[in-house]
Amino acid sequence: MSTMYILWLRQVKKYFRTPSRIIGSLGQPLLFLLVFGFGFGSIFKQAGQGDYMQFLAPGIIMMSVLFTAVFSGIDLIWDRQFGFLKETMVAPVPRWQIMLGKTLGGATVASFQGVIVFILSLIVGFKVQNFLMLPVAAVFVFLIALLFTSLGIAIASRLEDMQGFQLIMNFLVMPIFFLSGSLFPLQGLPKALEVITRLDPLTYGIDGVRESLVGAGTFGMGIDLLVVIVIAVILLGIGSYLFEKIQA
Amino acid sequence: MNMSQQDGNIISVAGLTKKFKDFVAVDNISFNVKKGEIFAFLGPNGAGKSTTIQMLTTLLKPTGGKVTINGNDPAKNKDAVRKSFGIVFQDPSLDSDLTALENMQYHAVLYKVPKEVREKRTEELLRFVELWDRKNDMVKTFSGGMKRRLEVARGLLHHPKIMFLDEPTLGLDPQTRNHIWSYLKDISEKENMTVFFTTHYMAEAEKVAERIAIIDHGKIVAIGSLAELESKTKTNSLEEAFIAITGSTIREEQVNGTGRMRAMQRLWGRR
Numbered sequence: 001m002s003t004m005y006i007l008w009l010r011q012v013k014k015y016f017r018t019p020s021r022i023i024g025s026l027g028q029p030l031l032f033l034l035v036f037g038f039g040f041g042s043i044f045k046q047a048g049q050g051d052y053m054q055f056l057a058p059g060i061i062m063m064s065v066l067f068t069a070v071f072s073g074i075d076l077i078w079d080r081q082f083g084f085l086k087e088t089m090v091a092p093v094p095r096w097q098i099m100l101g102k103t104l105g106g107a108t109v110a111s112f113q114g115v116i117v118f119i120l121s122l123i124v125g126f127k128v129q130n131f132l133m134l135p136v137a138a139v140f141v142f143l144i145a146l147l148f149t150s151l152g153i154a155i156a157s158r159l160e161d162m163q164g165f166q167l168i169m170n171f172l173v174m175p176i177f178f179l180s181g182s183l184f185p186l187q188g189l190p191k192a193l194e195v196i197t198r199l200d201p202l203t204y205g206i207d208g209v210r211e212s213l214v215g216a217g218t219f220g221m222g223i224d225l226l227v228v229i230v231i232a233v234i235l236l237g238i239g240s241y242l243f244e245k246i247q248a
Numbered sequence: 249m250n251m252s253q254q255d256g257n258i259i260s261v262a263g264l265t266k267k268f269k270d271f272v273a274v275d276n277i278s279f280n281v282k283k284g285e286i287f288a289f290l291g292p293n294g295a296g297k298s299t300t301i302q303m304l305t306t307l308l309k310p311t312g313g314k315v316t317i318n319g320n321d322p323a324k325n326k327d328a329v330r331k332s333f334g335i336v337f338q339d340p341s342l343d344s345d346l347t348a349l350e351n352m353q354y355h356a357v358l359y360k361v362p363k364e365v366r367e368k369r370t371e372e373l374l375r376f377v378e379l380w381d382r383k384n385d386m387v388k389t390f391s392g393g394m395k396r397r398l399e400v401a402r403g404l405l406h407h408p409k410i411m412f413l414d415e416p417t418l419g420l421d422p423q424t425r426n427h428i429w430s431y432l433k434d435i436s437e438k439e440n441m442t443v444f445f446t447t448h449y450m451a452e453a454e455k456v457a458e459r460i461a462i463i464d465h466g467k468i469v470a471i472g473s474l475a476e477l478e479s480k481t482k483t484n485s486l487e488e489a490f491i492a493i494t495g496s497t498i499r500e501e502q503v504n505g506t507g508r509m510r511a512m513q514r515l516w517g518r519r
Binding site for chain 1 (some may be wrong): 257305306307308326327328330331335339340341342343344345346350353354355357358359360402
């Protein structure tokens, strides 16, 4: 327990110590909220879909959770390049505890980032229907954070350096975001796109948050929760397995 | 109690071998290190020093041979072995975004040092390496010498029985080198701690080591006290003895830390 705690603490401390990075990473979600939110707002309304901001905000909140989570996992590469990982690897503690502590730390940080973007979205006009459902939304946020931090760690365990980073951003993280129904409704899509969106775990996270904050989901809370939990557990398993294999 | 502890050897290595595909990095080496001894492990670049240290410290699985560290096999009883040693790696291994104290705390928690002991020992060691005044400063503001001293202090935190140091004084000025060695010798005497180190500074090995092993092309080519090595090679200094034994050709230069890490990754990262 104490091992996991100290790894969690390290991750959280390092996040709060670089406020410039926190503020910097708010730029993109804010831009998306303002530009898409107000830019597409009228078309969305004309198409009879209601208030676009209400639709968009959960997607953008989860986008920032996704990005922060993947980065927190991937920063394992820095630990490796700067040698700190070795110190951890010769310590007499099971590796799964190290991995889990680091993942929980990354997930905490990513969830916090989601909370900040949630507050920002309230400022630009997002309205929560039922504040009593906030804890439910928080569960989805944390699960998605956990899921994608594990994915980041799994990837980082196999990467030698930051060279492959751009590749992951362009071919994995961005597609996960764009194909998740974060920006457009999941109904009435071309068949191929419909299938792909349903394979994207973020889709279910966003759907769950949408369901809980604005009462407008597609799959229903039960399915959303089940899919997210199952995939999170699988990725946590894969992440620990690959982390175990690292030769420091 | 097994044999190695009865005969006073805290490290015993017999027939240790490591192959990377066709390349034999460490070739059937055998040696013992006594409890409390300061032991220098020398050799030209690429001779197999770091590979040997990695095998002794559980980071690398040997291809063959038997290793016993404080009564345990590093390939089998990893955690028991890990508890028994402290290590200063060739490359820096501190978290530079944490303070000196936080780096110490992180180590203490991972090694399960009880809280009361942790606080006392941390203060003692940080004072000892003259970093107590800087304990709340981020490690990234430290000079190379300060980082090294902190790494030494951190390695000593959990009262290790053996301290491994892989070129601990590389790139440090003579003042810092002397300081580091005076701490290590002091603790080694006080706590009967064994010191196993590699270095390229012959004068350093000459000054501090009680016994010296020289490894070349993966094989141990000489082992003994300074006087023994000198008389065997009919030379007057370790440097001359070293060159007499290993020859005077220049070895292929090793790449820097990250590059080496990448090279190692290519060699055995994919398993």
